[in-house]
Amino acid sequence: MRVDIDFDGDRDLLLVNGDTLDDNTPKPIHGVRWLEKVGQEFVEFHEILLLxxxxxxxxxxxxxxxxxxxxxxxxxxxxxxxxxxxxxSLVWAENLGDAKAWEVHTIESGNPVHSAVHVDDIDRDGVMDIVTGNYVWIVGSGKSQVRRDYLTVWRGLTKP
Known part of the structure; x- marks a missing residue:
């Protein structure tokens, strides 16, 4: 994702790594990082959160x-x-000011079915909301293993 995460006037690169579908193994190195753009080059790698x-x-x-x-x-x-x-299953990394220091808050545990996440003020109340798209079911051994809502909305979350 291209976003000016450090507000210096250019678009940096936000990177996510954590795919477990190939070997079914969650790894402690999974998470979100960003590559800082200076001029025409991406010059520095920064860790935001581990998940x-x-x-x-x-x-x-x-x-x-x-x-x-x-x-x-x-x-x-x-x-x-x-x-x-x-x-x-859902965490918020609070930017402490310069996009190089982050405080990570757990929003949710025990429900790792989020195949999409979006942050926006969806109800137009002036406070950002979080929406996740969820994997609804996996069929195996003759029964449904996972049943979740298609979407989950966290409204007006300012501190967990």
């Missing part, structure tokens, strides 16, 4: 302080459901 199974990220000013915060969403529906409680 095993992180599949998507959304960007918006969640706390109303004028900078971009980042939301990371985990997608690991292929893991046995009894293992889900071990993992955070």
């Amino acid at each position: 095993p199974g992180c599949e998507r990220a959304g960007v918006g000013d969640l706390d109303g302080d004028g900078d971009f915060d980042v939301v990371g969403a985990a997608f690991m529906p292929q893991l046995p459901e009894e293992e889900w409680d071990r993992w955070d």
Whole structure:
């Protein structure tokens, strides 16, 4: 995703890595990072948050302080459901001012079915909201293993 995460006038590159669908293994190195653009070059790599199974990220000013915060969403529906409680599934990285220091807050644990995440003021109340698109079911062994709503909305989240 291209976004001016540090508000210096150019668009930096936000990167997400956390695909577990190939080997079914959440890894502690999964998460969200950004590449800083200076002039015409991407020159520096910065870590924003670590989240095993992180599949998507959304960007918006969640706390109303004028900078971009980042939301990371985990997608690991292929893991046995009894293992889900071990993992955070939605986290918010609060930008502490210069996009180089972040405080990570857990919004949700134990529900790693978020295949999409979006940050926007969807109800137009002046406060940012988070919307996740969720994987609805996996059929296996003759029964549905996962049942979730298609969308989940967190309205007006300014501090977890």
